[in-house]
Structure formats: C-alpha cells, structure tokens
Amino acid sequence: MWEFPLTLPLPEGYNNKVRDLYPSHEHNGYRWAMVVDLDRCIGCAACAVACYAENNIGIVGEQQLIAGREMAWLQVQRYQDPGRPEKVIFLPMLCQHCDNAPCESVCPVFAPHHSKEGLNNQIYNRCIGTRFCSQDCPYKVRRFNWFTWQWPPPLNLQLNPDVTVRSKGVMEKCSFCVQRIKEAHNRAKNEGRAIRDGEVQPACVQTCPTGVFTFGNLMDPNSEVSRKAKDKRAYQVMGYLNTKPAVIYLKKVVQEI
C-alpha cells in the first residue's frame, strides 16, 4: 500500500495484468482533472468560501455543523504533528472525480455516474437519498441535504442562477463547477474551436490567492495539468485503493524519519 504507482485516470493508468479487472474506459476529447500544489497552500480556505458562493451550498448553522452535517464541497483539512503543533499540513479535499469511483455502482438509480468527460456526475433529480454513495466514498466528500436549507431574504439574492438549489433528501458534492465547463463548451462551439487550456476555471481555482489549484484537460499532453501531473511530487490520496482519482496532489516530502 505504500509503494503504489500513480494511476492517472487515463488509459495509461490501467494495468490489466496487475491491478485492474476491467479495461479503461474512453473519454470524449476531454478528461477534466485538477492538480493541487500543497506546498503553496496557506490554509486560508478562500477556495471553500468561493465554492459556497458559486454552488449555492447550504449554510447549516452551528448546531448542525457540530452534528457533522457541514455541506462544504471543498474543505481544507488540517493535519498537525502532535509533537510540533506549529507544523500544520493543509489538504484541500474535494470530490476526486475518480475514474473507478466506488460511489457510482452502489447507487440503485444511477444518480452518480461517470460522464464522457470523466466527471463524476451527480444527478439531483434522480437521487432518492439512500446515502450509499457517501458510505462508500473513501474520501468522504459527499454531502447530504439533511434538511431543506434556508436563505432568508435578502440572502436569496446572492444565489447563483446557474446552479440548482438542492432540497432535502438529496446527495450533492463537488461538480468541478460543471456549469463553467458547459459555458466554455458553448463558447468554444460558437467559435468553432476546442476549449483552450486554462479557459475553464472552477471557483476554487479562480479564487486561490497562491495558485494552489490548476484545472484542465488531462487528455491533452501539453496542458498544464498534464505537465504538473508529471511532477516528482505528484501523488493521489489513498492511491492504493486504485480508484484513479482525477485530483492529483503535489507535496514535497518533509517528514523526518
């Protein structure tokens, strides 16, 4: 489990003889992915705030937050060395959009499934709230609408009209700001071209003051994400589960042994 290779969500990430039962699946021109450079992260959580604003994420209040019902699609997890409390490691955790996503096949109604561009889609209208996907997600990034959250006026005016407001009983999670991807698709189609590298910027990417996040098409070998994924510091969280996450983290090993 310690020596597991980087398994990118691309055909080269599959090794049928050794690790995989099934062959890789095809993507349609794009395979969206994100690179998170942890060495740049200062833990300010601007990404999480931007995500709340962009995606109309429910505000649960103190009581529900303590009860474990926070809705953040992206949260900055903090890990501390108990012996040296000044040494904190930040880990922005969001849906990993795995190629082999454990959450998908357990759903009885196909609410989460794999899109042609590699996104792990969550269809709110389809979801009946079995919460099995969340149980099976090793990253625990799925969020459930335990109640219908309220935006008392005038807060309702800050809701993003491009994103659905979810009601009670529905599972949700990071969509890689699919509304922005769709917008880029439309623009590119109108101009008769492919989406340019860096054209799509999810809210967290756009907001980060230190440039932690890079978003792009992993199928394009010249894109910035592809380039950064080749970095020596690249790893995937719990890569040994072989879920082939599309979020690749960069971190210099500073642990003293």
Place this chain on the structure above:
Amino acid sequence: MPADKYVLGLFTSEDKTVSAMQAMSEAPWQIERVHSPIPSERILDSLAVKKSRLGYFTLAGGIVGFFAGLALAVFTATRWHLIVWGKPVVAWIPFFIVGFEFTILFSVLANVLGLIMLSDLPDLNWSEHYDPRCSGEHFGILARCPDGRQQELAEFFRTQGGEPRLFEEN
C-alpha cells in the same frame, strides 16, 4: 338410469384405512377419493397414483426466471450505457445475482400456480360428499355404488372397522 350413490367410510387410523382400501380392491366398490388429515404415503401407494407432475411447472418457472432476470438486467443496462465504478455496462457477475433471485421467484410462482391448477383449487364444491371429521381425527374413503346398494357398502365399511356416512342426494 338412476345415478350412482356415494358412501363415505370414516376410519380412525391410517392402518385401518389402508386395509379397507386393500379389501375394497377385491370388492365391487369403486373408490372415488380418500380424505386424510395428514399426507399419507401409504394411501397414495395403495391407490397406485402416479407421482405428481408439479415439478415440471417448477422447473419451467425456474428456467424462465433465470433468463428473464438476466435479460432484464442486460436490457436496462444497455439503454443508456452509463459507466459506474469503471465496470463494464453489461456486467455478468452482478447480473447473475439478479438471475438467481428471479430463478427462485419464478419457480416458486410456477410451483404455486401448478399446485392450484393440478389440485383444482380453489374448489367451490368442496363440501360435496365431505365430512368435516376428515380434517380432524378421521380418514375418509369415499366410495361409489349403484343406487340401492348403499346399505351393502355401508356394511362393508363397518366390517372394516369404519363408520359409514351415507349421502342421499346423488
């Protein structure tokens, strides 16, 4: 020509019933049917009935069920070709489970259907020539005789250790 008459001989044990049935095969009486409170191999043996063909229903149901379950799973999966957990769209291992459960479901439904059809249930004329004691402690042999010989038949049941009951309507 007057219709045949029925006499029901009631016995208190399986032994007496079986020996009466054997005696009857030499007597001129026709056994119409035998009631018993328990399923009795010995009674069925003495009547030399064939083994029930219910199994064919059950088997057919099972075979249909297995393929119906598989077909349903394959059909639904191929409507949209949604990929989940990187597995193939038509995934035989999980679909086999669906096939298995359908096998059991359909064979049981066919079994019940067969049981209802073969044993003529629900039987609306059940109370005809029937004695309620037959569901309690008594075995009953219903025999048929030509009109006018009922007393003779009743006497035969008495000598076999049974208690006759005569049905006066045909």
Place this chain on the structure above:
Amino acid sequence: MSQEFELSYGEIDYTVLGSLRRPSSGYWLLVGALVLGVVAGAICWAYQIAVGIGAGGQNIPVAWGTYLINFVFWVGIAHSGTLISAILHLFRAGWRNPIARAAETMTVFAVSIAGLFPFIHLGRVWLVYYMLPYPNQRNLWPNFQSPLVFDMVAISTYLTVSSLFWYTGLLPDLAVVRDRAEGLRRKIFTVLSLGWTGKHEQWRHYTRGYLFFAALATPLVVSVHSVVSWDFALSVVPGWHSTIFAPYFVAGAIHSGLAMVLTLMIPLRKVFNFERIVTVDVLENVAKTIIFTGLIVGYAYGVEYFLAWYSSNIVEQEAFRWRAMGAYSLEFWIMVVCNSLVPLLFFIKRIRRSIAWLFGISLLVNVGMWYERFVIIIGGVAHGFIPHAWGLYRPSLIEYGIMLGSFSLFFLLFVLFVKHFPSISMTEMKETIQEEAAHAG
C-alpha cells in the same frame, strides 16, 4: 419424545384450536398498547418525512443509522423461520414441527418489517419507485449493479416466497378451523381454505409442491442474507470489505432468529398451554442449534481480526483496533459477550432445559445481535480512511420512536396471528405422531 406418544389427533386439534377461543380483556389491553406503539412510530416517521431525514442522528461520515441496523436485524430474525420450516424439513428433523408455524409466521412478519426500513431510511421516500424496473416516462432504469437493487430483488422475492410457503403450509389447518367453526369465522375460513378437503389428489400434489418449496427456500434463505451482507462487503469501507461477510451474516441471521424463536415460543406455550406439544426437548434442540451458530459467529469475529492483522493494511488494522477500544467499544463487547460467550452456557444440560435460562439467554442474544449490526454499520464508516472525516453517531429520539414502532408492529402482528390462526401446525403434528408410532411399531 415420550410425551408425544400420549398425544392423539383429537388432542392436538383440541389444544391448538383452544388457542383460538375468545380472548380475555388482558389480550385486548396488550393489543391496545401495541397499537399505541405503532402509532407513535408512525408519527415519528411522518415528522421525519416532513422536516427531512436530518430528524435522525445520521451525519457524514455515518450516513446510515438505526434504520439500516433494524433492517438487517429484522431480515436476520426472518431467517431462522425459513431455516426451521424449509431446511429442517429437508433434513427430516421432526422436532421442527411444533415450532415451524410460529417460526414461519415470525419470518413473514419480520421480513415485512425489515422491508419497511429501507423506505424509512430514504432521503426522498416519495420517489422510491425510481428503483423499480418498469418502463417509465423518464426513460430511466435502475442500476442492476447496485447491491441495493440486489437487495430489493432478494427481499421482495423472500417476502413473496416466505408468504406463499407460509400460506401453503397453513392451508390444511385453515380447513381444520373451517370444519370446526361457526358463523362469520366459518365463512372467513371457508374462503381462506380455498376448499381444501385433504383428498388424496390434493395431497399428491401438495406434498410434492411443499418439498419443492422447501428445496427452493433453502438456497433463497442463504442468498438473501448473503445479498444483505454485500450491501457492506461490496463497498471499500474498512471493516466491511471482506469476503467472510456472506457466511458470517447468514450464521448471524440464524443465530438471532433462533433466539427470537425462543423469545416468542416460551411465552406462547405458557399462555396457550402448548407444553405438551412444544416440549422442553424441542426448546433444547433450538438451544443446541444456537450453540452451533454462536460458535460460527464467534469464529467470524476472530477471523475478522486475523484478516485485519494479516492484511498488513494499516487502515484495516486501525479500524479493528478502534472497534474494540474506540468510542463504540461498549457496544463491541456487548456483542461479543452476548453472541459468542453467553450461548456457551447452553453446553450445560441443566441450563438448556430450564425455561427461565432459555428465555433469558434468548433475550441476551437478541440484544447482542442488534449490537452486532450497530458495531458493523456504524463502526465501519465512523472511522474510515480519512482521519479528518472521522465522526460519531448517536440515534436521535425520532429514531428510537420509529424503532419502538417497528417492534410494536411486529409483536402486534404476531399477537393477532396467534389468537386468530392456528399457531401450531396441526397437520404436521399429526404427521409427527404418525411417524413416531410407525417407528415404535
């Protein structure tokens, strides 16, 4: 079995039909109390539907709570009914006959109640029909790769099969009641018994059909709890993702179900004076089977720890260390003691023939098996892969209310059944003494 020789057909009918006599006011008091419990549960559920599933105590990471614990618990209870009626029928174990009817009844009601819990559990129960495979205007179909769809297929098959099996077994007895009843009851039982007269043509197909029923119910019962276990084993969660789960769950299911049989039969035989039919020998045989299932369950607990250690996987190892020593260690030790250690007392003959001990131990095993599901379902996800997402869960009052409702509903259905239908199979009892007599002669 010496007592059974003294029984006659007439006595069996008399004793069993005696239980259908006009009930006392105490009976109606009990029914009234149980109805109140059901209503309380229903109100809790209605409240939960109105405000959202957050009325329960679930959260992220523990998104499944008592609803699925109770689901697995009740499915488990259901299993021993089929074990007793089908598997022991195939093995020709005569001691099953006095308790088979009650156990089958328990099965049917327990599966029905288990089947309610996935509904209660859903975030949007009003859309539950999305799971059904039928052509619809949404042009969408369920996902047959999902363990929940296996579950739906398996549980609905199980409910159908066990109900039909139960009814088929009941048919000759319904005719017995019909033949001895008057007035309205006679009319009702005339319809229910479908004109069964016990003629040889009916028996010829019936015995065959019953045999096939038993032969089909046997693989079904094994498959159903295996499928339930795959709700857990087909995931990646540490403590769930294990190949031992299917046999482990099947054994656990039968373990809890046998305990529930004792819990139900001991008061039943007392109230209805069934002591001569449901003899201490029969209860002793159930107790012996509980030793066997208890040993399998205890072995499974041990194997889980061995696998965690042998896997060299630190997540797995931590999950199992935490299980015994973490926030839910009390529940874990209740589970181990009640399920694997307490049943070992049945090795002592005096204990397994004492009604008080049998009843007490059966209650403890029930409690232990409930906590086994708690430990597995809650403990697995509460302490999963990502330390930042570790969390705890406690059931809310609403959940306790729904749980009270489910237990009330189960006992209500059971109490109504035993007073209005023959709770012991007269036909099979008669068969038993017939065979005993044949062997003796």
